[in-house]
Amino acid sequence: MGGWRDMSAEALEDHYSPSRWSPRLDRDTIIDAHLAVTAAGTERARASGQTLLHVPYGDGDREKLDIYFPTEPSETFPALVYIHGGYWQSMSKEDSGFAAPPLVSQGVAVVAVGYDIAPKGRMDTMVLQVRRSLAFLVQQYPRIRGIYLCGHSAGAHLAAMVLSTDWTEFQVVPDIKGAVLVSGLYDLEPILHTYVNDALNMSREVAQRNSPMRLVTPAAPAACEVLVAVAQHDSPEFRRQSQEYSQALRAAGWSVSLLDLAGVDHFDVIERLSEDSYVLTQVILNMISRA
Numbered sequence: 001m002g003g004w005r006d007m008s009a010e011a012l013e014d015h016y017s018p019s020r021w022s023p024r025l026d027r028d029t030i031i032d033a034h035l036a037v038t039a040a041g042t043e044r045a046r047a048s049g050q051t052l053l054h055v056p057y058g059d060g061d062r063e064k065l066d067i068y069f070p071t072e073p074s075e076t077f078p079a080l081v082y083i084h085g086g087y088w089q090s091m092s093k094e095d096s097g098f099a100a101p102p103l104v105s106q107g108v109a110v111v112a113v114g115y116d117i118a119p120k121g122r123m124d125t126m127v128l129q130v131r132r133s134l135a136f137l138v139q140q141y142p143r144i145r146g147i148y149l150c151g152h153s154a155g156a157h158l159a160a161m162v163l164s165t166d167w168t169e170f171q172v173v174p175d176i177k178g179a180v181l182v183s184g185l186y187d188l189e190p191i192l193h194t195y196v197n198d199a200l201n202m203s204r205e206v207a208q209r210n211s212p213m214r215l216v217t218p219a220a221p222a223a224c225e226v227l228v229a230v231a232q233h234d235s236p237e238f239r240r241q242s243q244e245y246s247q248a249l250r251a252a253g254w255s256v257s258l259l260d261l262a263g264v265d266h267f268d269v270i271e272r273l274s275e276d277s278y279v280l281t282q283v284i285l286n287m288i289s290r291a
């Protein structure tokens with residue numbers, strides 16, 4: 001932690017703008033392309049399989065989740081809980097089902113979680129919402145046995161916050177068997193100094209208490225397996241954050257792998273989960289089948 005403190009305001013802004021680092025598309029089109037691809041992929045997943053959409057896990061507008069059921073469900077089945085990115089201020093669960101087809105065909109349910117994005121959603125609230133969605137899921141769906149978390153970018157941050165949850169404050173302890181954190185942020189302090197915080201309006205204290213990097217605890221005996229994935233064309237700051245977080249978890253006794261995905265950028269690193277043959281799809285299916 002800390003090298004970023006020597007960076008100029010412009011450099012920080014650059015490093016925390018994932019759209020500026022892709023060799024594939026220019027910065028003005030890549031976000032729109034990402035929204036279009038993930039929305040179309042979600043539509044496809046909804047049209048082709050059995051779903052339960054907009055299930056409320058709380059009273060808030062966005063406190064809802066979508067379930068994509070396995071094509072041939074066994075009596076109990078594992079679930080991958082997907083937490084969308086968008087810098088805590090864009091996207092929704094309506095763009096979060098694109099990863100379902102290759103998983104539901106292999107007996108895995110996919111659950112896309114909604115949460116209140118900024119400015120309505122505050123950082124503490126978003127973290128609490130995602131934690132509550134997991135508690136709800138295990139209480140309401142006893143057929144789900146074994147949860148795998150997957151988050152992209154800001155969603156990987158929220159997934160990492162779920163890993164740091166003290167479940168004694170909830171009625172249940174979800175059986176989280178694995179976590180796949182893709183191109184995430186684990187230290188929120190640098191973004192206090194960028195445009196990202198305009199909508200979030202975090203104080204230093206809020207950023208610190210919501211930084212997974214500061215919340216790494218010794219691994220419990222049954223701690224889950226963590227896969228920290230980062231794209232070749234993520235910015236050096238994003239790549240540094242993934243490296244440092246995975247090292248910190250490993251030093252605390254967690255079972256962690258750092259996966260550096262070649263040939264992809266911050267956006268197609270996750271979009272390609274809609275493909276059966278994508279290496280990350282295969283790694284996720286492998287993680288689930290080994291458990």
Ligand SMILES: N[C@@H](CC(=O)c1ccccc1NC=O)C(=O)O
Binds near residue numbers: 016
């Ligand atoms: N303003 C950001 C947008 C961004 O980071 C983003 C957009 C859509 C989905 C995920 C994103 N990144 C992290 O949550 C950028 O310049 O790329």
